[in-house]
Amino acid sequence: MTAPLSNALDPKGELALGAILMKNGRLRADESERIVRLQRDKGLRFGEAAVELGVANEHDIRHAMAHQFEYSCLKVGESKVSPSVAAAFNPFSVQAEALRALRSQLVLRWFDPAAGRKLLAVVSAGRGEGRTWMAANLAVVFSQLGLRTLVIDADLRRPALHTLFGVDNDSGLSALLVGRAAPEAIRTVPGLRSLAVLPAGVVPPNPQELLSRPALTQLLQQYAKAFDLVILDTPAGERCADGVMVSARAGAALMVARRNASRMTGVRRYAERLRESGVGLAGSVMNGD
Secondary structure: OOOOOOOOOOHHHHHHHHHHHHHOOOOOHHHHHHHHHHHHHHOOOHHHHHHHHOOOOHHHHHHHHHHHOOOOOOOOOOOOOOOOOHHHOOOOOHHHHHHHHHHHHHHHHOOEHHHOEOEEEEEOOOOOOOHHHHHHHHHHHHHOOOOOEEEEEOOOOOOOHHHHHOOOOOOOHHHHHOOOOOOOOOEEEOOEEEEEEEOOOOOOOOHHHHHHOHHHHHHHHHHHHHOOEEEEEOOOOOOOOHHHHHHHHHOEEEEEEEOOOOOHHHHHHHHHHHHHOOOEEEEEEEEOO
């Protein structure tokens, strides 16, 4: 279903939409005047008139609306963030709606700052099941609520979050776990106001030993105070114990599987390992068409 081309609830809001488009270089002053004339003649909304005149497209209008309503949203080609982080680019997409539905379920069933439930590990039994994609997109949709959100790449074997968010990986979690000073380890993401990323950093020779250190617990306690929500990406569970270690520190996990790809026996075994380690399953989600 196509979202309506509306903008604000009053004329001031419509003028603000035009100002946003001009600020972003998507509209000239003379084009804005033409839009206002057509808008008055036909009783259209500002966005509808702009599209009818061909001076802006639906994509431009929707992004301007996102800005107008303080909804963090990026434009493909104007950000270092990978387009695969769908929630950051197209709030009207089917994927973004599904992610918001998952967010709602997590808010209802798990997220509770008053009870200390602010940490969530994203896990999967095997590789290629969309675990990192899910962690990145969940972090985005939670940050779009205005929640100060930190996403941590705790996959010290095959880190990928830095690639998705277009940040460098020179220093990160691995340096912090060995006690090295890394004041700029946490990166902000331009255009996503409430989101921060802690990349994995240099891949160490002893990832499981590093994740077993008390330093991880101390870091997570520190970040739980500084942020409203902390999401952790983890390695595939069937190949190492790192994911169980990280999930145990977080206290809760979201299980990810991929339709027509994941082996359900492996998923069940991994879920049982998590439960035996005292990890509460906040839920499970199936990736894929």
